[in-house]
Amino acid sequence: MNPPHTDEELVAFMLQNQQEAFRQIYDRYKSALLVYAMKRVPFDVAEDLVHDVFMRLWNNRSDLEIKERFVGYIFKSLRNRISDFIAKEEKGAQYLNSLEDFAATFSYSNADDLLREKLFMDRINNLLLKYGPHYQLILKMKLEGYSNQEIADKLGYSEKTIRNQSWSLLKYLRSKFIIFLFF
Known part of the structure; x- marks a missing residue:
């Protein structure tokens, strides 16, 4: 071996x-x-x-x-x-x-929702250019949950003025967005 x-x-x-x-x-x-x-x-x-x-x-x-x-x-x-x-x-x-x-x-549905919301708000802001920054501020405060009286107090207007301007603004936006029918 x-x-x-x-x-x-x-x-x-x-x-x-x-x-x-x-x-x-x-x-x-x-x-x-x-x-x-x-x-x-x-x-x-x-x-x-x-x-x-x-x-x-x-x-x-x-x-x-x-x-x-x-x-x-x-x-x-x-x-x-x-x-x-x-x-x-x-x-x-x-x-x-x-x-x-x-x-x-940051799920896909969350991302999609955020993107849709941003696009929607961008479109609203573009439409609000017709009305000016005062109306944009009123809408922003409405979306944040402020009442007409609270907005009036913060901006120094009467509650009736804010209510009329909000109504006018929402009427205009409703005519542009069907989704606002549920708003």
């Missing part, structure tokens, strides 16, 4: 495209790499990452420049793959959390 080859000999044979040398490296390190990975990630992920390390080792064998002991090289390769996986998982989780936060605070 031949004595087993060293890692460096097996790597040299693998660089010459000898699949048997690669299989021996795989058999020699697969279990140890899997145990190392399972301490850091779930089993199924650990298996995938270990297989990925070996697949990259074989696929990139012509470009390999191992400047350290092979065992250190292969464990460092796995550690880097684990780090990459964890970073992607954390970024993915952060992204999903940010989407959930966004959805919770």
Whole structure:
């Protein structure tokens, strides 16, 4: 029986495209790499990452420049793959959390409602340009829930004047917007 080859000999044979040398490296390190990975990630992920390390080792064998002991090289390769996986998982989780936060605070229906409200108010403000800033202020205060008397007191007019101006303004807006029938 031949004595087993060293890692460096097996790597040299693998660089010459000898699949048997690669299989021996795989058999020699697969279990140890899997145990190392399972301490850091779930089993199924650990298996995938270990297989990925070996697949990259074989696929990139012509470009390999191992400047350290092979065992250190292969464990460092796995550690880097684990780090990459964890970073992607954390970024993915952060992204999903940010989407959930966004959805919770600013849902599509809320965004649509806000946009419709803004467009509606912009259209009203454009129509009110005909009446001037005094009428705009009265309407704004009406929309904020002030009564005619409260508006009159704040603006220094009689309640009857505010009522007449509000009525005139709403009549004009109703003629422009059907929705004001429910206002």
